Amino acid sequence: MRKIYVFDTTLRDGEQSPGVNLNTREKLEIAYQLEKLGVDRMEAGFPAASPGDLASVNAVARAMKNLTVIGLSRARETDIDAVKEALQGAADPCIHLFLATSPIHRQHKLRMDKNQVLETAQASIRYAKKYFSKVEFSLEDAGRTEYDFLAEMVGMAVREGANVINIPDTVGYLYPSEYGAIFKFLKETVPDIDRVQLSTHCHNDLGMATANALAAIQNGADQIEGTINGIGERAGNTALEEVAMALETRSEFFGAKTSLVLSEISRTSRLVSKLTGMVVPGNKAIVGANAFAHESGIHQDGMLKDKTTYEIMTPETIGLKESKLVLGKHSGRHAFRDNLKELGYDLSETELNAAFARFKDLADKKKEVSDEDILALIEDKLIDTPETFSLQTIYVTYGNEATPTAKVIINGPEAQPIVADAEGNGSVDAIYNAIDKATGEEVTLGDYSIKAVSHGKDAQGEVHVVLSQGGVAAQGRGLSTDILEASARAYLDALNKLIEKRKTAVPQDQ
């Protein structure tokens, strides 16, 4: 299996993400985690950018004992001097020089012709070689550079003694077959190309950064440059975790592997997200919250029968505990039953069907149904009290400067539903006054409490009430994604229990 070297640039190109600014302490924290992840090379920053960046690169350089620490530099002596200063104390220092080679960059940005670019690059490699035994040279915007000029520049860098030559698709422009072809061309054309390592560095402007990096590997690249979570300039860089897992999962296809400690991927991703403030989208490959989560019934059924039906890699590989079967409106009975079993409930087929119907009702209202939601649904119905009164509908009118009013439609012992309306001190009070009117029951509200039983804006609210009547008290519980509905349900639940207690009460001896 061919080894692909991992060059992490989270601390340099990753930090170039708009809005991201890492201080020395944060850079060090990420660096230690990248070391655990097993990256071979780490670009710690761009020392000429600012005194702060120089200091951070130096702190990282001194801290890392088992890997190469790299500082970025333009093709300028002052930048190279800054890298020299920043990498003092590094166990294995390397300078990364770059100069753009494409016609667009030559003409508009550098305002240099081909010769000037060649000579500037050559002079900078020569200068850097005086101080560094390891030099990487990057042809910025190589992806949009003429083939013959690429070969000329790479040939020069090989002769000048660069150790690694990087061929970036700086603006994420190329299609994998085009990008791969450049590596093939250089391998076949440039004399002594085997004396250097070729490196891939891709950006994700058209969403092809990972595919392009893999195409480069297929065509002879020895090193992959990228960032954790794919952060970086504009749409970001190649996500290292994606390439590492593609090589791992399709090893027979690529015949190449990184030596990353894959089980550290998830932890590294979380840390980088936390410290950079760049949230990982739920659907992000490998490290997104949904990457190992399944919501639809047919997929969940497949997963329960055999995980390979819907997972091409295991969550354990990247350091996660397990896959998730998320219960939601697309889930089916298999996953629902499995979830109930995990929660300690083994329901009969009839009970399961009834519970499943209630679950689907709830799932229509909520994005995700949590274990707490399921428990609340099941336990509420396991202790079944006959319902003398049940809620059909409530309407509430509320305004902070108006008296709240409520109208309720209640199913009672008669065939015809009962309609009543009332005012109150607040919305809940108005609902309870309307229920009293509808049921004709006189009860006293002893206690009222409310809590959320799951999380988020669409959490279920659970209301507890205690009602009393003639010295007899009963508790009621109501559950809904709406707290006013939960309040009404709790009141009716307690009322039904009071009525049951009244029916079964042993008459007192006179």
Ligand SMILES: CC(=O)SCCNC(=O)CCNC(=O)[C@H](O)C(C)(C)COP(=O)(O)OP(=O)(O)OC[C@H]1O[C@@H](n2cnc3c(N)ncnc32)[C@H](O)[C@@H]1OP(=O)(O)O
């Ligand atoms: C593809 C990449 O990711 S490259 C890395 C990009 N990262 C960064 O730019 C972050 C750090 N950069 C900075 O802090 C600043 O740009 C500095 C300190 C490096 C330079 O700042 P300034 O001196 O004010 O120059 P400014 O950034 O405005 O312009 C860049 C200059 O560098 C030149 N330049 C650009 N690339 C190179 C290069 N590889 N080699 C030599 N000169 C270069 C530009 O032509 C321009 O030169 P000019 O001033 O003669 O027109």
Ligand SMILES: CC(C)C(=O)C(=O)O
């Ligand atoms: C500095 C170079 C390698 C770069 O980041 C790019 O070309 O994208």
Ligand SMILES: [Mg+2]
């Ligand atoms: Mg880049």
